[in-house]
Amino acid sequence: MKRSYREALRGALRAALAGDPRVFMMGEDIGRYGGTYAVTKGLLDEFGAERIRDTPLSELGFVGAGIGAALGGMRPIVEIMTVNFSLLALDQIVNTAALYHHMSGGQFSVPLVIRVATGAGRQVAAQHSHSFENWYAHIPGIKVLAPATVEDARGMLAAALADPDPVVMFEHVQLYNLEDECPDLVEVDIVSAKVRRPGSQLSLITYGGSLPKTLVAAERLATLGIDAEVIDLRVLRPLDAPTVLASVRKCRRAVVIDECWRSGSLAAEIVALIVENAFYDLDAPPARVCSEEVPIPYAKHLEDAVLPQPEKIVDAALSLFGEPPP
Amino acid sequence: MITAPPSGPVPFDDALARGLLADMLRVRRLEEKAAELYGAGKIRGFLHLYIGEEAVAAGAMRALSAEDNVVATYREHGHALLRGMAMRSIMAEMFGKVEGCSRGHGGSMHLFDARIRLFGGNAIVGGGLPLAVGLALAERMQDSPRVTACFFGEGAIAEGAFHEAMNLAGLWRLPVLFCCENNLYAMGTALSRSEAQTDLCLKAASYGVSTLRADGQDVVAVHQTTRAALERLRNEGVPVFVEYQTYRYRAHSMFDPELYRDKSEVEAWKSRGPLHTYSARLKAEGRLSEAEFLALDSQVGDEVEDAVAYAESGTWESFDDLMRAVHTASPAA
Numbered sequence: 001m002k003r004s005y006r007e008a009l010r011g012a013l014r015a016a017l018a019g020d021p022r023v024f025m026m027g028e029d030i031g032r033y034g035g036t037y038a039v040t041k042g043l044l045d046e047f048g049a050e051r052i053r054d055t056p057l058s059e060l061g062f063v064g065a066g067i068g069a070a071l072g073g074m075r076p077i078v079e080i081m082t083v084n085f086s087l088l089a090l091d092q093i094v095n096t097a098a099l100y101h102h103m104s105g106g107q108f109s110v111p112l113v114i115r116v117a118t119g120a121g122r123q124v125a126a127q128h129s130h131s132f133e134n135w136y137a138h139i140p141g142i143k144v145l146a147p148a149t150v151e152d153a154r155g156m157l158a159a160a161l162a163d164p165d166p167v168v169m170f171e172h173v174q175l176y177n178l179e180d181e182c183p184d185l186v187e188v189d190i191v192s193a194k195v196r197r198p199g200s201q202l203s204l205i206t207y208g209g210s211l212p213k214t215l216v217a218a219e220r221l222a223t224l225g226i227d228a229e230v231i232d233l234r235v236l237r238p239l240d241a242p243t244v245l246a247s248v249r250k251c252r253r254a255v256v257i258d259e260c261w262r263s264g265s266l267a268a269e270i271v272a273l274i275v276e277n278a279f280y281d282l283d284a285p286p287a288r289v290c291s292e293e294v295p296i297p298y299a300k301h302l303e304d305a306v307l308p309q310p311e312k313i314v315d316a317a318l319s320l321f322g323e324p325p326p
Numbered sequence: 327m328i329t330a331p332p333s334g335p336v337p338f339d340d341a342l343a344r345g346l347l348a349d350m351l352r353v354r355r356l357e358e359k360a361a362e363l364y365g366a367g368k369i370r371g372f373l374h375l376y377i378g379e380e381a382v383a384a385g386a387m388r389a390l391s392a393e394d395n396v397v398a399t400y401r402e403h404g405h406a407l408l409r410g411m412a413m414r415s416i417m418a419e420m421f422g423k424v425e426g427c428s429r430g431h432g433g434s435m436h437l438f439d440a441r442i443r444l445f446g447g448n449a450i451v452g453g454g455l456p457l458a459v460g461l462a463l464a465e466r467m468q469d470s471p472r473v474t475a476c477f478f479g480e481g482a483i484a485e486g487a488f489h490e491a492m493n494l495a496g497l498w499r500l501p502v503l504f505c506c507e508n509n510l511y512a513m514g515t516a517l518s519r520s521e522a523q524t525d526l527c528l529k530a531a532s533y534g535v536s537t538l539r540a541d542g543q544d545v546v547a548v549h550q551t552t553r554a555a556l557e558r559l560r561n562e563g564v565p566v567f568v569e570y571q572t573y574r575y576r577a578h579s580m581f582d583p584e585l586y587r588d589k590s591e592v593e594a595w596k597s598r599g600p601l602h603t604y605s606a607r608l609k610a611e612g613r614l615s616e617a618e619f620l621a622l623d624s625q626v627g628d629e630v631e632d633a634v635a636y637a638e639s640g641t642w643e644s645f646d647d648l649m650r651a652v653h654t655a656s657p658a659a
Contacts, residue, residue, distance in 0.1 A: 050467065056497070061493070064456020065460035072463070095453060105430075105438065106429065
């Protein structure tokens, strides 16, 4: 049946809460308010205030409490309203959650799932439009997910909860209304990247909120005679290098699309991966489409101009071919 | 400020009274040896000594039950040892050997032991407080009677983590015993130079957390106050904050030239030393002879030497194992 990304996430949360008494949620306005993005709407009535736990505006405190609860035998799902506010909790995520297993000589694991809304495109200005997936993907000890499809929105949570280590899941705000066919039960892995559109002449590599834009760009490229393959990374740490490299070796050209700022971006890591491992398979230097290096502006025309867009992806792709192929 | 040295009869039976003395002595001798081995290059990195503060861990740990959770800081050799970690395991960890409690991954600041529910060894000031709140929440949700004791220094009170954790614990009425070891200096910064309000109990009370204060150089007062705190926590169902007023006799770490405090101040606090004042009280009551003290000290000395030999003969972890330990091994692997 057809459902939205938001409904798929809610379905996944409901199934997790119903299926395991250790699972509970904490976050700002997830209960009575119904969730900032309405993902958790209705869950308070269904599961009660103990398990759908509204918190004060204390990101460091409640993420740390999530870590403690995970150590204490529970399976907490912590919602951080946006990635912008997750910076207030970064100490607990990086200095505690990511390190405890290794630093304790393997004695403790932190089975914590952190859900974070991310990204720009809603004219909410610089302090509410960040993309910091690359910061998290830098840290050994955590796994980083970016569901970009309704199917992954439905399926990734269960896999994240089954993981014994901390998992950070980024939900791009532009995806919540995305609709697609999706069955009630979905099983997905949190290991592999996926080919979302097969192609032969160009690899377009992306994740999260940039996937729909990239698919649009691929269709336009098709009308120009370029057969592009679209890779959805899905898992940003650890990266599925073989899938990326297989596509690049086949297509011999690559564009990486990433809403993070270009310098030090995840796109930079993907390009490094390609250059280190598939340099002699390339017919052109890899290209990147990232956000312009300015704080994200409020005015719509400026915000649109700053972010990756299908036209920019098409232009970057065409630049790799010199002249259009016959 | 407390000035008179701890004195008066020890209102405990012999087992507890002597146990507390042995506890403090074990921590003291372990750390004196650690400082010596640091000088010899056997122990490296940071080494934060608890010397002078032993009465706090000794008195508090004996008030907790074996099932309770403990969260500690980077100055936690005493907490780990008195919670029940083998001295061998602590020493091997400080040597960086795989026989150490954390396989040599953590060192002095990161002593962990799942069997005794010791959740670190957290070297981010204030970092353990939200963790303790979460542990207490997990116990509550699982209908467990466990209490979570969280040790931290007064320096942590300047961190946001302290205030967020206190608020959550107070708001949700969680069974956390907040043990504030106020040794007056956050590294080199005196409490009066870092806090506008130096009454720490007042801060805790503003979060609906019950408060108590104890002379942290008096193991009797520490133990009694901690018992009272736990009783209050269990009976009233509220978190409790205890301020233990204590003093660190040694430098903050091994790199500290101690430019920030007068020698006379250190000497004044040493006159209130937890070990010698306590053993003097037991002797005054005729419950401990000098010969008995020396026998105990010699026994502790043997334990320390055994721990050093164990650490010396330990092995180094292979690099391949190190890389595997970043994530939890899956059951299938």
